[in-house]
Amino acid sequence: MFETLTDRFEGIFARLRGRGRLSDADLDEALREIRVALLEGDVHLDVVRRLVEQIRQRAAGADLAKSLTPAQQVIKIVNEELTATLGGEEFRLSYASKPPTVVLLAGLQGSGKTTAAAKLARWFVEQGRHPLLVAADLQRPAAVEQLRVLGRAAGAAVFTAPTDPVDVARRGVAEAIRVGRDVVVIDTAGRVSVDTALMDEVRSVARATSPRYTFLVLDAMTGQDAVATALAFHETLTLDGTVLTKLDGDARGGAALSVAKVLGRPVVFVSTGERLDDFEVFRPDRMAGRILGMGDVLSLIERAERTYDGDVAGSAVERMRSGRFSLDDFHDQLQRMKRLGPLSGIVGMLPGLPKEMRNATVDDANVTRIEAIIESMTPAERDDPGIINGSRRTRIAAGSGTKPAEVNDLLNRFRQMQRLMRSSGMMAGTRPGGRPDKRKGGRVTPARSR
Amino acid sequence: MRRARPGDAGPATAGPGAPQPTGEPAGRTRLAARLGRTRQAVSAPLGRIRAGRVDEATFEELEETLLLADVGLKSTGRILDALRQGVRAGAIEATPAALVASLRAEIEGVFSGEDRSLTMNEQPPSVWLFVGVNGAGKTTTIGKLAQQQSAQGRRVVIAAGDTFRAAAGDQLASWAERCGATFVRGADGADPSSVIFDAVEHAAARRADLVLADSAGRLHTKANLMAELRKVRRVADRPPGRVCEVLLVIDATTGQNGLVQAREFTNAVAVTGIVLTKLDGTAKGGIVLAIRAELGVPIKLVGVGEGADDLVAFDPAEFASALVGD
Numbered sequence: 001m002f003e004t005l006t007d008r009f010e011g012i013f014a015r016l017r018g019r020g021r022l023s024d025a026d027l028d029e030a031l032r033e034i035r036v037a038l039l040e041g042d043v044h045l046d047v048v049r050r051l052v053e054q055i056r057q058r059a060a061g062a063d064l065a066k067s068l069t070p071a072q073q074v075i076k077i078v079n080e081e082l083t084a085t086l087g088g089e090e091f092r093l094s095y096a097s098k099p100p101t102v103v104l105l106a107g108l109q110g111s112g113k114t115t116a117a118a119k120l121a122r123w124f125v126e127q128g129r130h131p132l133l134v135a136a137d138l139q140r141p142a143a144v145e146q147l148r149v150l151g152r153a154a155g156a157a158v159f160t161a162p163t164d165p166v167d168v169a170r171r172g173v174a175e176a177i178r179v180g181r182d183v184v185v186i187d188t189a190g191r192v193s194v195d196t197a198l199m200d201e202v203r204s205v206a207r208a209t210s211p212r213y214t215f216l217v218l219d220a221m222t223g224q225d226a227v228a229t230a231l232a233f234h235e236t237l238t239l240d241g242t243v244l245t246k247l248d249g250d251a252r253g254g255a256a257l258s259v260a261k262v263l264g265r266p267v268v269f270v271s272t273g274e275r276l277d278d279f280e281v282f283r284p285d286r287m288a289g290r291i292l293g294m295g296d297v298l299s300l301i302e303r304a305e306r307t308y309d310g311d312v313a314g315s316a317v318e319r320m321r322s323g324r325f326s327l328d329d330f331h332d333q334l335q336r337m338k339r340l341g342p343l344s345g346i347v348g349m350l351p352g353l354p355k356e357m358r359n360a361t362v363d364d365a366n367v368t369r370i371e372a373i374i375e376s377m378t379p380a381e382r383d384d385p386g387i388i389n390g391s392r393r394t395r396i397a398a399g400s401g402t403k404p405a406e407v408n409d410l411l412n413r414f415r416q417m418q419r420l421m422r423s424s425g426m427m428a429g430t431r432p433g434g435r436p437d438k439r440k441g442g443r444v445t446p447a448r449s450r
Numbered sequence: 451m452r453r454a455r456p457g458d459a460g461p462a463t464a465g466p467g468a469p470q471p472t473g474e475p476a477g478r479t480r481l482a483a484r485l486g487r488t489r490q491a492v493s494a495p496l497g498r499i500r501a502g503r504v505d506e507a508t509f510e511e512l513e514e515t516l517l518l519a520d521v522g523l524k525s526t527g528r529i530l531d532a533l534r535q536g537v538r539a540g541a542i543e544a545t546p547a548a549l550v551a552s553l554r555a556e557i558e559g560v561f562s563g564e565d566r567s568l569t570m571n572e573q574p575p576s577v578w579l580f581v582g583v584n585g586a587g588k589t590t591t592i593g594k595l596a597q598q599q600s601a602q603g604r605r606v607v608i609a610a611g612d613t614f615r616a617a618a619g620d621q622l623a624s625w626a627e628r629c630g631a632t633f634v635r636g637a638d639g640a641d642p643s644s645v646i647f648d649a650v651e652h653a654a655a656r657r658a659d660l661v662l663a664d665s666a667g668r669l670h671t672k673a674n675l676m677a678e679l680r681k682v683r684r685v686a687d688r689p690p691g692r693v694c695e696v697l698l699v700i701d702a703t704t705g706q707n708g709l710v711q712a713r714e715f716t717n718a719v720a721v722t723g724i725v726l727t728k729l730d731g732t733a734k735g736g737i738v739l740a741i742r743a744e745l746g747v748p749i750k751l752v753g754v755g756e757g758a759d760d761l762v763a764f765d766p767a768e769f770a771s772a773l774v775g776d
Binding site for chain 2: 036139192
């Protein structure tokens with residue numbers, strides 16, 4: 001696995017702590033590392049060049065913020081540049097004033113268009129819309145049947161006809177109007193951009209249906225070719241955005257960045273698994289870290305900034321110190337960990353998290369289960385787990401889809417955690433309320449430096 | 451002029467045998483013809499350095515060519531170091547033309563010593579298992595191979611080992627129909643191991659030569675799916691079957707993750723060869739260079755289109771030429 005960019009940076013910049021400004025040589029070294037990280041992450045060579053230049057200009061001569069090390073400062077700039085390129089804020093889909101809103105999906109073979117079409121239809125259903133799927137891939141054997149099966153599962157009707165893609169698409173839109181569907185999602189056959197006949201065909205499909213949105217469906221593991229392909233499709237169709245698929249793999253996904261940069265269009269949706277509901281609106285801030293190969297970039301920056309500003313975690317720490325760390329606090333910490341990305345590697349990054357909690361077995365599989373158990377408890381139970389008897393345990397287990405033994409296990413481990421917190425160096429020497437107990441030799445150890 | 455495709459007759463009918471386009475060359479020259487379209491579309495990357503002298507800028511151009519082809523930083527570095535050494539030692543003439551020729555030779559050299567043959571067991575049936583991530587082209591590759599092997603006189607059984615994907619069985623069925631291969635499938639969601647084992651037993655009973663076993667596309671990051679695949683291979687290898695090939699299908703557009711895929715799938719099921727698909731597009735498939743160099747897995751087949759004839763043996767010389775843009 002790749003060494004994280006953070007590790008590399010911390011090495012380079014260790015000697016710079018305390019200095020006010022980043023020298024050109026230091027910056028060059030950092031930018032070399034960034035270049036490597038981006039290339040390893042499959043970002044297109046030309047895009048890497050442009051981005052590195054942008055980052056250089058912003059970072060050169062920038063005053064180091066007091067709270068961030070030079071490494072963190074540069075990473076923050078990198079993160080911001082990448083996030084902005086990926087699409088800044090989340091994409092907002094708007095609907096045609098005169099329905100239906102037509103969405104056309106295009107892309108290479110195997111990129112995941114058919115699955116994405118069904119997922120998109122399901123997403124529209126969740127938004128309260130009534131989509132019609134149009135099976136305009138007449139090329140691949142059984143593609144129509146595949147969409148029919150998926151459409152059924154998605155709760156969307158599927159239209160097709162055994163004629164040709166342009167005709168099917170046109171009639172599909174007409175059918176949507178006839179039966180009052182307000183959204184049409186058109187699946188098309190995969191095609192290589194050098195196949196002029198097929199590119200002409202998809203252009204004809206677009207002309208016949210006037211889509212409000214045309215999305216390129218792009219596999220997250222695509223390499224340097226993403227740019228050539230995106231440009232070719234853009235020239236033919238005028239793309240509005242990208243749907244990035246198979247994000248549940250471990251491909252870094254630099255192709256998304258390349259395409260966004262080169263087209264100036266955002267990533268709109270991401271497909272994160274094989275189930276129909278593994279589909280969501282794209283969040284640029286989380287992708288930047290993934291592309292760089294550092295899942296913890298956000299928490300790294302957040303910790304540094306919050307450490308300086310005083311923070312939410314501070315109150316959690318206060319509660320820990322005074323022995324008042326509750327199941328609600330634990331649940332809260334778990335949620336924050338989830339938001340920051342894959343658990344492995346970031347557990348240690350959470351602000352103010354005592355090491356006893358880090359060592360608790362909190363891996364991805366467990367988290368959902370633990371959360372469910374806590375959510376099945378009443379506020380009173382969460383406040384004072386001591387009242388949880390056999391019948392309560394059974395109820396909690398039933399409500400969370402777990403076994404009473406698992407509920408017991410969680411409560412035992414949580415009690416253990418609390419005990420450790422109280423007896424650890426952090427907690428020792430404090431009285432209830434957090435004031436230092438000088439009789440026990442307690443010192444005032446602030447949670448963060450100011 | 452549009453070449454004919456498997457689905458040309460429309461979704462309702464799957465006619466026997468897609469009509470072959472006239473005048474299309476076979477085998478090696480087919481690869482060249484397919485890749486030729488890309489060469490026309492994309493100007494030769496090294497055109498700029500043909501004239502002039504060799505300096506660091508020349509090496510940067512070479513680096514760019516390799517990186518843009520998804521060869522990756524590590525393999526690119528290794529190749530360029532070899533070239534620099536060669537120039538320093540006087541083994542390579544310090545002219546752009548000589549350098550490009552040496553680059554081509556270096557690339558070809560990565561694939562030397564490969565056994566690119568497709569193994570058959572002495573005792574039938576031989577089982578060839580196809581694995582890979584979602585969308586790589588396993589099912590289409592099987593369809594093409596079934597047709598080609600049948601045309602060579604072999605008796606082929608196709609096992610619909612993808613029991614997850616909606617209509618995966620139907621997709622394979624239409625290919626099987628086209629070439630008269632026997633087709634064995636199970637119910638949707640059935641255990642893939644048992645479907646493949648059924649196919650193997652069926653093949654043995656009818657003295658068929660070859661079982662082409664499909665599997666569901668899966669990301670190597672899914673531990674449970676990789677465990678399932680290990681079981682599939684184990685079961686397929688039980689008598690009367692013998693797994694002679696585990697072919698990992700990799701899309702030519704794949705970036706550096708292709709190397710991770712190759713590593714993980716090899717660890718799980720001992721991959722014996724790579725099928726590099728969709729090389730008829732703009733992607734160069736350079737990741738196979740890294741795969742061969744770092745993992746030693748031979749590249750056996752190349753897919754260059756959606757028709758039955760669009761599957762050819764991997765040719766390092768052609769591959770190197772296409773990569774270098776020559």
